[in-house]
Amino acid sequence: MRKLYLLDCTLRDGGYVNDWEFGAGSIKSIFSRLDCAGVDSIEVGFLDDRRTYDPNRSIYPDTASVEPVFENMPKPHALVCAMIDYGTCKIENLAPASESHIDAIRVIFKKHLQDKALDFIKQVKEKGYKVFVNPVSVTTFSDEEMISLAKKINEIEPYAVTIVDTYGLMHAEKLLHYCDVLDSSLNKNIILGYHAHNNFQLAYSNTIAVMEHVKDRNLSIDGTLFGMGKSAGNACTELVAMYMNERFGKNYDINQLQEAIDVDITKEFSKKEWGYRPLFYISALNECHPNYVTQLLDKKTLSVKQINEILSRLPKKDDKNLLYDKELCENLYQDYQNVKIDDSVAVASLKEKFAGKEILLIGPGKSISEQKSKIDDFISQKNPIVISVNFLHNYFKIDYVFMGNAKRYSQFFSRIYAENPEVKLICTSNICEATEHIDYTVNFASLVCKENPSIYDNPLVLLLNLLVRLGIVKVSLAGFDGYDGEIASNYYLEYAPLLYDTRNVASRNEAIRAFLKSISSEIKVDFLTHSRYED
Numbered sequence: 001m002r003k004l005y006l007l008d009c010t011l012r013d014g015g016y017v018n019d020w021e022f023g024a025g026s027i028k029s030i031f032s033r034l035d036c037a038g039v040d041s042i043e044v045g046f047l048d049d050r051r052t053y054d055p056n057r058s059i060y061p062d063t064a065s066v067e068p069v070f071e072n073m074p075k076p077h078a079l080v081c082a083m084i085d086y087g088t089c090k091i092e093n094l095a096p097a098s099e100s101h102i103d104a105i106r107v108i109f110k111k112h113l114q115d116k117a118l119d120f121i122k123q124v125k126e127k128g129y130k131v132f133v134n135p136v137s138v139t140t141f142s143d144e145e146m147i148s149l150a151k152k153i154n155e156i157e158p159y160a161v162t163i164v165d166t167y168g169l170m171h172a173e174k175l176l177h178y179c180d181v182l183d184s185s186l187n188k189n190i191i192l193g194y195h196a197h198n199n200f201q202l203a204y205s206n207t208i209a210v211m212e213h214v215k216d217r218n219l220s221i222d223g224t225l226f227g228m229g230k231s232a233g234n235a236c237t238e239l240v241a242m243y244m245n246e247r248f249g250k251n252y253d254i255n256q257l258q259e260a261i262d263v264d265i266t267k268e269f270s271k272k273e274w275g276y277r278p279l280f281y282i283s284a285l286n287e288c289h290p291n292y293v294t295q296l297l298d299k300k301t302l303s304v305k306q307i308n309e310i311l312s313r314l315p316k317k318d319d320k321n322l323l324y325d326k327e328l329c330e331n332l333y334q335d336y337q338n339v340k341i342d343d344s345v346a347v348a349s350l351k352e353k354f355a356g357k358e359i360l361l362i363g364p365g366k367s368i369s370e371q372k373s374k375i376d377d378f379i380s381q382k383n384p385i386v387i388s389v390n391f392l393h394n395y396f397k398i399d400y401v402f403m404g405n406a407k408r409y410s411q412f413f414s415r416i417y418a419e420n421p422e423v424k425l426i427c428t429s430n431i432c433e434a435t436e437h438i439d440y441t442v443n444f445a446s447l448v449c450k451e452n453p454s455i456y457d458n459p460l461v462l463l464l465n466l467l468v469r470l471g472i473v474k475v476s477l478a479g480f481d482g483y484d485g486e487i488a489s490n491y492y493l494e495y496a497p498l499l500y501d502t503r504n505v506a507s508r509n510e511a512i513r514a515f516l517k518s519i520s521s522e523i524k525v526d527f528l529t530h531s532r533y534e535d
Helices: 024-036 063-070 111-126 143-156 172-185 203-213 237-248 254-271 278-285 290-297 304-311 326-337 344-354 372-382 406-411 413-419 459-469 505-518
Strands: 004-008 041-047 079-085 104-109 130-135 160-164 191-195 219-223 359-362 385-389 400-403 424-428 440-442 474-478 524-527
Touching (some): 004 237, 024 041, 024 063, 041 063, 041 104, 079 130, 104 111, 111 143, 130 143, 143 172, 160 172, 160 219, 172 191, 172 203, 191 203, 203 219, 219 237, 237 254, 278 290, 278 304, 290 304, 290 326, 304 326, 344 440, 344 459, 359 372, 372 474, 385 459, 400 459, 459 474, 459 505
Parallel strands (some): 004 041, 004 219, 041 079, 079 104, 130 160, 160 191, 191 219, 359 385, 359 474, 385 400, 400 424, 424 440, 474 524
């Protein structure tokens, strides 16, 4: 008859949330309550010799550094585990198992490192530890590659092999297929494990699916208290324990688990939340490292649709999609944005319409409300063409809206088409038409500031470059107040909730000042309202 084991890895996987700084007291408390609850295996943390010993952190340079956790504590009933990410802890840092409270060591490794990792695992086993073989990102393995790995693992005879769904990519059907491949390939005395992540909100249901599906092999199921863990988090130990109690007659003490959550885990959640979020859903949807999503979201210019389109271009050869490459992502972003079109007709038409006219650009700065009467007087006296930049408002009659940012286009879609149908729309070519027509589309790549990445696609920069292309020699600006540390307070009330990027604001002020100086011989810029961009 098969056996079911519950393995808690809060102190290890949960540490990604707080840099493993649970505090010495909480490390002991969490471990003790898990042990009192009857959890079969407890991971006490990472072994990583790149880190110095800190009694408040559950990440240790060697096995000796783990020993203080067990001072003045009764001998654990649980199997005490630690984890090594292959290549981060030398074999010399592991004392013989007979000299350590650690019973088992779990080793994670990427596919391309499997042979070296398996050799390391042999050495760990020779020191007397039970060993878990944990290939990460199992979705990168074909069936043939997984069977080949299983044959190599069988030669080592480890305690367990864990299916690790690193980025939470698998639905039940695919997961159970991997279970079948390993179940049919591994020696029968090897425990099969499963470690879930919650990107698709499937960690708990997938865990149940594995327990119900694998009938004739011992199973070890990973969880963390309250799902605490990297990115979208993990299957919840307390939920898995509850299910095992009800379905398989286990006797885990749920009260002890709840006490640990109440006393030690909720305080960590209050500092930094984890769990299902759009970022991790997008990552799993596109089968990519979450840092790719973060990098594109941080642009603050892309719609979700555009982010998905860029991520779809990530090469999957050599697992490039799962091994984060910042430069690759930036190149894909720029290639995507630099949509080249023939904008000669649009440019010629705008040039004709703007020729000889006063031009007033309206930005979203707070000064448009504070100095509204001054702007009204200018409009009344000069009768300019009024162009609102990346936003719309009800303060002044607008002739054109310029959009150089797909996110802003989406945010103001209704206001542009439903509330201001008479306004003409000028968009850069990185913005795709929705159901409504864009009046003028101009080449994005020809307007960007390549000299300074911090203002590469700043909307004011884009529009001024366009006006230079149109032969405009003078323009007036209102509402371009510049950035300050309290960035939200620097915008008029309606626009403030749309702000995202508050980083490096001082440097952007300087960059825009430098840009304005660089184009001063081609176009004269007058500030109608106060601005930090002025010399």
